[in-house]
Structure formats: C-alpha cells, structure tokens
C-alpha cells in the first residue's frame with residue numbers, strides 16, 4: 196500500500212480520512228495517574244464511613260454519595276481515556292500496557308469501596324426506604340435501590356474482595372485475549388476486492404464480512420470462504436477461551452445462587468425472567484417473518500434459495516458510495532425533522548471532534564458510543580467504509596450519543612440505562628433517518644432498497660439476536676450438564692439454533708459452523724444479545740406512538756432520554772406509554788416488522804423485482 200500517493204478531497208471525504216476524535220480534553224489537563232491519585236485521596240475520605248452506614252441519616256448518605264460520584268468521575272476519565280486510545284490501535288503494545296496499568300491501579304481502589312455496597316445492602320428494608328424517600332438522595336436513589344436488589348446474591352466482604360481482585364487475571368484477562376485474537380484474524384481475499392494490484396490481499400475480519408453485502412454472488416461466496424478460512428487458525432484457542440468463561444460463569448452463578456445462566460443478566464437489566472421469556476417466545480413465534488423475507492430476497496436476487504453468505508447481500512442494483520459530508524447532512528436533517536433540539540446536539544459530535552471514523556489497521560472493529568462521564572461528553576467510534584449501511588450505523592451510534600448527552604444532567608449514578616433500554620434512542624434515531632430518507636424517494640426500486648435495509652436491520656436485531664440468545668442458552672446449558680465443549684459441538688449448537696430461525700429459507704454451508712467464534716458479546720457480556728431484540732421492539736413501539744401522535748409525542752420522548760437510568764425500565768416505559776410487563780407488549784413491535792415486510796414486498800412488485 197502506498198502512503199505518499201496524493202489524495203483528492205473526494206477520496207478523503209469517501210474514506211472520512213480526517214474524521215478523528217480529540218481525546219485529550221477527557222483528561223482535563225492531567226495524566227491518568229494524576230486522576231487516579233486524586234481519586235485515591237477521596238477514597239480515604241469515603242473509608243472514614245466504614246462501619247457507620249447502618250446508622251447514617253439522609254444528609255450524611257447524600258454527602259458520602261457525592262464523594263463517591265466525584266471519585267468515580269476521576270476514575271472514569273482515566274479509564275475511558277486509556278480504553279478509547281487502545282481502541283484506536285489495539286495492536287500497539289504501549290496502548291495495551293497503558294490501559295492495563297490503569298485497570299491494575301483502579302481495581303484495588305474499587306475493592307476498598309466494597310464495604311460500602313455490603314453495608315448498604317445490610318441496612319434493613321424499612322430504614323433504607325425511609326432514607327431513599329428523602330429528595331436529597333434523588334441523584335442516587337435508583338442506583339442505591341439497584342445495589343440492594345443483589346442482596347440475595349452477595350457474599351461476605353472478604354470473599355467479594357478476593358473475587359474482584361482475582362477477576363483481572365481471571366475472566367478479564369480471558370476476554371482481553373479473545374479481543375486480541377479476533378483483532379488479528381487475517382482474511383485472505385483476491386487483491387482486486389481490496390483495491391490492490393496484487394493477487395491476494397490480507398484484510399481484517401470486518402472487511403471480509405463487509406464483502407458479504409456485495410451484489411455479485413461469486414464475490415460473496417469467495418468472501419465467505421475466505422472468512423471461514425480466516426477463522427480456522429486459533430479456533431481451538433477461541434473455543435477454549437469460551438469454555439473457560441462458560442465455566443467461570445457457572446462457578447460464579449453457583450456461588451451467588453442464581454437459578455439460571457441468564458438470571459444475573461436479567462437482574463442487571465431489571466427485567467423479570469418471565470418478561471424476558473415472553474420476549475423470546477414472542478419472537479420465536481414469529482420466525483415466519485425472517486423466513487418470508489429471505490424467500491422474497493431470493494426472488495429479488497434471482498436465486499432459488501439463499502445460502503448463509505447471501506443474507507447480507509445488497510439488494511440495491513448498484514452499490515453507491517457515500518461521502519462523509521453527505522452522510523453527515525443526511526443524518527442531521529433526519530434528526531432535525533423529528534426534533535431540531537436533538538439535531539443541534541447531534542451537530543456537536545461533528546463540529547467538536549467527538550467521532551473517530553476511518554478504518555485503520557489494528558483499530559477496534561465495529562462501532563460503538565462511549566458515554567464516558569457526565570461532566571464530559573460521549574465519543575463515537577466507527578469503521579467507516581462509505582456504504583449505505585454505514586449511514587444507518589452513524590445514525591444509530593449518534594442516537595446513543597444523544598441519549599448520553601441528554602441524560603448527563605442525571606449525574607454519574609443515573610446517566611446510563613440498563614441494557615434493555617440502552618438501544619432505544621439508537622434504534623429510534625436509525626428508524627427516523629430511514630423514514631426521512633424514504634419520504635424523499637419516488638422510484639420504487641430505490642424505495643425497495645431502503646425498505647429492505649430497514650427490514651434487514653430489524654431482522655438482524657430482533658430475530659438474529661434471539662437466535663443467538665438461543666445459542667447462548669444451548670452452550671451455557673451444555674457446558675453445565677455435559678462439561679467442556681468441543682469446537683464441533685459449538686458448531687452443531689450454532690447451526691441448530693440458526694436453522695430453527697431460518698427454516699428452509701436459507702441453506703447453511705458447512706463452513707458457517709465456525710462463525711460463532713468471532714462474536715465478542717458471547718465472551719465479554721454473556722446474555723447481552725437479547726437486549727438488542729428487547730431494545731429494537733421497544734424502540735419500534737415507541738416509534739409507532741410517534742407515528743400515531745406526531746409532534747405532540749416529541750416532549751415525552753425527550754423526557755424519556757433525559758431520564759437516563761434514574762428509574763426502573765417499567766417506569767421509564769410509562770413515560771412514553773409502554774407497559775413492559777404485559778406479555779402482549781412485544782406484538783406491537785413485531786407487527787411493525789410485518790408491516791415493513793408487506794411494504795417491501797409491494798415495492799419489489801412495483802419495481803418489477805418481486
């Protein structure tokens with residue numbers, strides 16, 4: 196690759212080459228170590244409360260919690276700075292070491308605060324309730340209630356200390372090894388597919404997977420085979436890491452008396468086991484929707500039956516490239532059509548360098564938004580490749596960023612929502628963007644392409660994630676009942692749970708059986724994936740209410756975002772008129788997916804492609 200070739204404005208714009216974030220203000224003019232020094236001083240003050248939490252009054256508790264907030268802000272700045280710098284280049288050993296150093300310092304500091312949670316959890320219910328009723332504690336009341344929900348699962352202070360300290364060299368280290376393994380996966384594709392004159396080009400897995408959107412089936416098949424080949428080295432290592440973490444979770448759940456592998460995640464999410472099961476059942480009950488979509492898609496693509504590598508295929512006749520400036524304008528205009536106030540906040544992400552966009556070697560794959568701390572602002576990481584999909588991803592991550600910005604006023608204890616609500620603003624923003632784009636289009640072919648995009652997002656987010664949840668359920672159960680799993684067994688369970696969703700509509704090739712082995716959620720955040728389905732269906736229901744009520748709905752929506760995580764999901768849902776405990780709640784979102792499917796089929800027909 197030549198680095199001194201002249202770049203034109205156009206190619207710079209297409210690659211978003213100059214769109215980089217500015218992390219330095221996060222450190223507030225200090226170093227990570229200085230921030231941790233300052234937090235350590237505050238910890239000494241907090242420790243003077245040891246043994247006194249049982250007798251504390253509301254004013255004393257408020258004072259204590261303000262101290263904790265301050266020290267968490269300081270630690271958060273140091274930790275996010277190190278993490279975000281590492282994300283820029285995960286292959287740079289200096290960045291990895293710097294991040295590890297901060298973690299190694301921060302963890303023992305955190306263990307010195309363990310007494311606080313334990314003493315607070317030991318306070319009798321009636322006394323805790325009367326304290327939390329005091330308005331002085333509004334800024335942390337929901338958080339403090341949240342700690343008490345773990346009461347039945349907490350161990351003694353000494354045991355908790357040992358577990359926390361050992362976790363850095365235990366589960367935490369395995370997760371990082373997995374990240375490093377997947378970041379260095381090499382996919383060998385024909386040079387022409389990577390814009391190279393050489394016969395072969397070596398690209399990362401993200402690049403390989405992005406070729407599955409290519410309109411040419413032969414390219415997709417080649418790319419899929421290359422990804423499968425790229426997944427082969429290290430497969431046993433990644434399988435071993437997965438096995439180890441499955442065991443670690445079983446041990447943890449056993450020590451803490453959780454009834455099932457998913458219970459601790461549900462408790463984190465403040466969702467009852469029953470409501471999550473109702474979601475999974477509702478989605479499984481509509482597996483006909485993805486099957487109908489893939490059958491339609493096969494027709495549109497002129498293929499008898501899709502293979503696994505066809506599912507992401509672009510249905511647009513011509514894959515146009517989108518420049519950064521155009522993408523920015525499109526997304527900002529969409530947000531403005533819904534709420535000028537939100538668009539103004541979104542504009543700051545572009546104007547004030549809060550986004551890191553271009554693809555770089557060693558950069559963390561995918562996209563994310565980091566909330567950082569309430570006194571600062573969030574950052575968005577993308578791997579911008581100039582595709583239509585990337586515009587949706589940009590709108591999505593900005594939705595997270597807007598949620599973070601509006602909820603900043605809640606402070607550090609209440610800024611973030613549980614996982615199940617964490618996707619609400621992102622999916623909503625993505626849907627508004629798609630819908631605004633649709634309004635501008637007359638051509639049935641272009642309308643179909645756009646509808647297909649929204650629909651595929653819904654299918655990937657709702658159905659694919661529930662199928663992945665079924666895979667997780669299967670491997671956690673198998674590890675608990677049958678012991679260590681071979682990579683073949685992982686593969687079987689992967690294929691079983693995918694086929695259940697896809698029925699006869701998609702042929703799964705043999706190579707596909709290892710494609711579970713690069714997905715970070717299974718490793719770093721077990722049980723996470725159903726939250727995507729939860730969040731997507733919730734967001735679609737919220738969007739349906741906006742469709743029905745128009746502008747008068749906007750204030751309630753903004754109130755929801757501003758509320759952050761200051762209340763339970765049920766209470767937050769009520770702000771926008773959603774009852775999350777109603778088992779029939781999920782049907783409204785699923786019906787929207789069905790309506791998208793009907794509209795897509797109609798547009799395909801009109802375009803002469805159905």
Ligand SMILES: [Zn+2]
Pocket residue numbers: 591595618621
């Ligand atoms: Zn998201």
